[in-house]
Amino acid sequence: MTTAKTLRVGMVGYAFMGAAHSHAWRTAPRFFDLPLQPQLTAVAGRNADGVRAAADKLGWDSVETDWRRLIERDDIDLIDICTPGNTHAEIAIAALEAGKHVLCEKPLANSVEEAERMTLAAETAAKNGVFSMCGFSYRRTPALALAKRFVEQGRLGEIRHIRAQYLQDWLSDANAPMTWRLDKSKSGSGSLGDIGAHSIDAAQWVTGLNISGVSAMLETFVRERPLAGDLVGLGGHGDLSSDAPRGAVTVDDAAIFSAKFDGGTSAGAIGVFEATRYALGRKNAMRLEVNGTKGSLAFDFEEMNVLSFYDAAESPDAGFRRIFVTEPEHPYVGNWWPTGHGLGYEHGFTHQVVDLVTSIGEGRQPEPSFADALQVQRVLAAVESSAANSSQWQKV
Amino acid sequence: MTTAKTLRVGMVGYAFMGAAHSHAWRTAPRFFDLPLQPQLTAVAGRNADGVRAAADKLGWDSVETDWRRLIERDDIDLIDICTPGNTHAEIAIAALEAGKHVLCEKPLANSVEEAERMTLAAETAAKNGVFSMCGFSYRRTPALALAKRFVEQGRLGEIRHIRAQYLQDWLSDANAPMTWRLDKSKSGSGSLGDIGAHSIDAAQWVTGLNISGVSAMLETFVRERPLAGDLVGLGGHGDLSSDAPRGAVTVDDAAIFSAKFDGGTSAGAIGVFEATRYALGRKNAMRLEVNGTKGSLAFDFEEMNVLSFYDAAESPDAGFRRIFVTEPEHPYVGNWWPTGHGLGYEHGFTHQVVDLVTSIGEGRQPEPSFADALQVQRVLAAVESSAANSSQWQKV
Amino acid sequence: MTTAKTLRVGMVGYAFMGAAHSHAWRTAPRFFDLPLQPQLTAVAGRNADGVRAAADKLGWDSVETDWRRLIERDDIDLIDICTPGNTHAEIAIAALEAGKHVLCEKPLANSVEEAERMTLAAETAAKNGVFSMCGFSYRRTPALALAKRFVEQGRLGEIRHIRAQYLQDWLSDANAPMTWRLDKSKSGSGSLGDIGAHSIDAAQWVTGLNISGVSAMLETFVRERPLAGDLVGLGGHGDLSSDAPRGAVTVDDAAIFSAKFDGGTSAGAIGVFEATRYALGRKNAMRLEVNGTKGSLAFDFEEMNVLSFYDAAESPDAGFRRIFVTEPEHPYVGNWWPTGHGLGYEHGFTHQVVDLVTSIGEGRQPEPSFADALQVQRVLAAVESSAANSSQWQKV
């Protein structure tokens, strides 16, 4: 390992996403052969004690209290952005302009305008071999990657229906505390951008089709929530007294939209999407079903190691086949455990690092590019526009 | 049994629905104690040979080749309408005016205007003790009746989300033949009225809430289909050669809509509905999920004897509880088999007869009334209106 | 229908099984074309009032209070035996000797010796065109019949493993009342003969292999139970006060055994069986799994319309395929409802009547014959022998 070329990483932010990314940087080279060896060089955060403790815990060699300093350092090759969406554009553009590769958490930005600027910066940088990727990590779930493979192999035929749900319930309790995720100025949107964006990206990526128009409804069930002292973090697991001071929820709690898809031979495909944090009992039900003329696929992240596939050619004895996606032939799986030994949530981040480092090492643009993420951002904007306009159909 | 009062039934139509209704009339008194003993007095159909054979097979005592003759007969107490939707209004109104009770298949009619006239006739007749019911038979599935019981008991709290899908796949094959169900002049609409109507009725009935507005999209994937000689029947299982003459499909193949619900303490509930016959691999997936502030329910007709229930009070060890709805305490179940011995599709029709005959015997209005069915019809109309108007929000 | 030949049935017993059989006799000709039209001619029971009420409710034309009288009647062609096992031999042999066809509930008898005498009587009668069948009704579940078809088609290859469970829980409550099913003198055995016999028959029938040896353990968890006034019936749903007089449970509560199978190319197949009424939460989990060299099958009666099939040829994308056994090509199903509309428990009895009447009409021996049921009885005896002898291996 000592002679291999390295990829020195600087990460901004160290909460939920930071822990997941750190694990991925540490773990990817232990199970996969990478062209570059990642180094956990530095982590940045505004709170000096917090970032120091995080660095120790997560395995980073040094700390910074200003992300700008991270970008200035000569010993950093890649900036990994794990902060709320309102900071993405500034950090990513600065990093790219400084010649650092960028991995940016999703959604790419809080507006189409920001995303467009980021995409422009990314495309400019790419000409100089400086690459960027947006962290739609669910693409790296083996079962979803297998789903995409099936579509590409033509096993579904022409696609007609897509139904995507992302159901959580951590806001069901009206007294769960306010968090930055419910503050539009930080998060950009609520369920729509936080989890709905994953569904949009997965639906488009798996099918190879783009959403061309939507009709949408957004709903906010609980308009005020108790303020906790610390608004950073995931929230959702605390419960404050009902007389605590309250802050305004300025994002959607739930988003529902119908969609049409363009592209290839499945131009007539239609979809229905739902994202919510109020589906009591559904914890992380990121579900995708695709119905074609020859076959169908169904996936639920709550059973993340399973892909269900229906092959009409087996009729009349056809049925959804529950593929346990743990065979060595399946995407990513051969580098892990023997057949039948399932993976967990964080493996998606490890695979993301594998794909990113491999692309960089080979001088190729990684996927999803910022341009791919911009397309998702445009769908998000169209959803908000339709919802604000009596659900009227809105082109993307 | 000889001394019990009887209820003499005349049925119009003898295809799929006719067979199901006949079984119900024969079977209900064998398992339930009814105040009136149903007699299968006469069945009507235009084809003399066909109706004669059907009468023999299904157990009817006599036949008519004109439904008007059935209504004229003195020895008929109830008219059971199993014909396509375009005939419902004329038959039902004539029957009610002749003092016959009416059981009418769903959807109630092919237009709101027809449904309004039927409802008026029904309300007039009811004043004279002549009753009518619309055949939303899924209400009689024990698991859905248990779902309604749970909502009424407050076990869900305030309702926030309703998601209803009715997924079939019998039109996935673009060469499956044309049937009357695809001809708007007979069926009124496609998936929307045929199966979506069941979802609308079930969602409203289980939650006790009414849909107050919708935004919708309708899609027709296959606009021409080969003509078979006989357009009556269920269709879907044949496959004609690709050079057969083709007829125009004039109804929707798929319907998607979002909805808001009114009523009680759950005025803010939102819903998403999808009905299609192109969801390859889904055979009769009539699904309903309801999320409240205290609990959630999930149902899929493909596992019709199961109701899943999530009780948040059991947190952190909560989980969807798979209730096998075969206990004697469950709706309808005590009259059948011991615990654990599931029921089938046709039991819903038998229970429908039980409820109808019991209501008539007790001089009470059966449910769903024509007025209840009219509300469903208004939702169907709003869906079509929104879909025709760029998905713009449409009040019901 | 009036000119068709009839099959006049006399039924002995009218409890749980009597109700199921009556429904089957009434319903079979309504959905299937039979060579003989069943007539519900007479039902026999010792209690005059009880049998009279049952006849009215279940649809029988006349009653007898002595089964011998039923056999004497000229207007009876077939005796349907729905009484406890200790009465089977006497009734069946008398009926066969009187030239009546016989349908006898399972298990065939309470001992091998009785079963041998019955089989001898059956084989003698068959030479004169008088036929008999034992009521292993689970064979008529479409999903299990499809399983057998798959084995016969070679889709499983050589069979290696069979695992059969029949799990119920209606005796979990130690205060559930004593019933005739817990009295060895009436029932012959407990879980073993009541439900384990179904598993044995299904395992042998589906695989085409016979059990050649067993090692077994029997257990009785609750050795005394409160006596209810009426010991006839299914029991299990009542709960008597703890100071009620108690009767001795003289049968097994649970039976576990391993087995070897003989026959054909799968001579090395091994099996494990478990039958119990104390598996809390399992209501009627009659499960069968078969693993071969090419494929596997899994079935659970709690999802009776589903057969799961694993086809190794689809590797690495193989997975258990959930076949919804509701296609017209599936056994029995084409005569019922459209695809996706599931059947219930009682359909097995209706199909049993269909197969029995068809065999009789065509002058063929119906299956399972008394000889087939005798083989099951021998397995039951071997299980009891092994259990009584420190689980030592016992040949069948």
Next chain:
Amino acid sequence: MTTAKTLRVGMVGYAFMGAAHSHAWRTAPRFFDLPLQPQLTAVAGRNADGVRAAADKLGWDSVETDWRRLIERDDIDLIDICTPGNTHAEIAIAALEAGKHVLCEKPLANSVEEAERMTLAAETAAKNGVFSMCGFSYRRTPALALAKRFVEQGRLGEIRHIRAQYLQDWLSDANAPMTWRLDKSKSGSGSLGDIGAHSIDAAQWVTGLNISGVSAMLETFVRERPLAGDLVGLGGHGDLSSDAPRGAVTVDDAAIFSAKFDGGTSAGAIGVFEATRYALGRKNAMRLEVNGTKGSLAFDFEEMNVLSFYDAAESPDAGFRRIFVTEPEHPYVGNWWPTGHGLGYEHGFTHQVVDLVTSIGEGRQPEPSFADALQVQRVLAAVESSAANSSQWQKV
């Protein structure tokens, strides 16, 4: 971290188990607060190049080509044994006598005699604060740990039934190559010790009951297999030509046994166990179901993040509750991701390290001790003895 006390680990073996253990040593301190910081100090293996490459890949600081040298080193505090069972006793006893803590993979040994000597050494060492643990890692699956919690909380009442299956299929192909796991001199036994041992440990641990007697059957379906050049490794995924030289399979392919359990108030509990690598389609189905008088539990490692629980107190609306074991209150889970984000196979090893290091740090005996593992070894021996003696009942 720099000032924390360390625990310097030397690992013997670096195949499948070595990779899993290495990941655990690296990862545990990143997510859990440990009293001692593990150091991956050295790994030992006979092949110098192989062990050097493994050290680089897996993150070990140094290598040895003789495990004895590892024990001699002063800078090693703990020996982690990941080699086949025939080597366990010698290594473990030497390590303990040298004052090193020991983590030993399961099964503890290849014979009761070896296991007894190891247990004696462990108990002697423990008096000096030198501790040992056997690697039954499935105990660290959150869902199984929650199952044990439920039993301890009395939520199951008195236990009556235990059914444990461990079903794999990687030997279904008769041409899959010979491996050391099929050589009795190395592995001790086949499915019985490799996977059945996990079931035995889990069943005893979750219920708190010990197996007191068994009746067993062992079967070897394929008695010769093609020899690959390298017999070390997992095997099972290759397929050699049918004319390759063949080696004798000297272990069981499948093991079936019934059992009685002793202990506490559930002395009458009975169990049935099955372990096989020929259950086509079952990849790693390590299943455990426990039925008590108040509740039941069911688990399947193929859905490792789920525990199903049936609470009879909820009757008549009871049902198996599918608990998604991802809440912060669940065992181990709070240190990972938000609710709904499942864990994978290797997390069990990480938790094992956490528990081991915590026990050592606190000067407490870790569990399972060698004595606990010896009890499992005695069950394995009783199973083999019964199987060799016509399945006759064998006390443990």
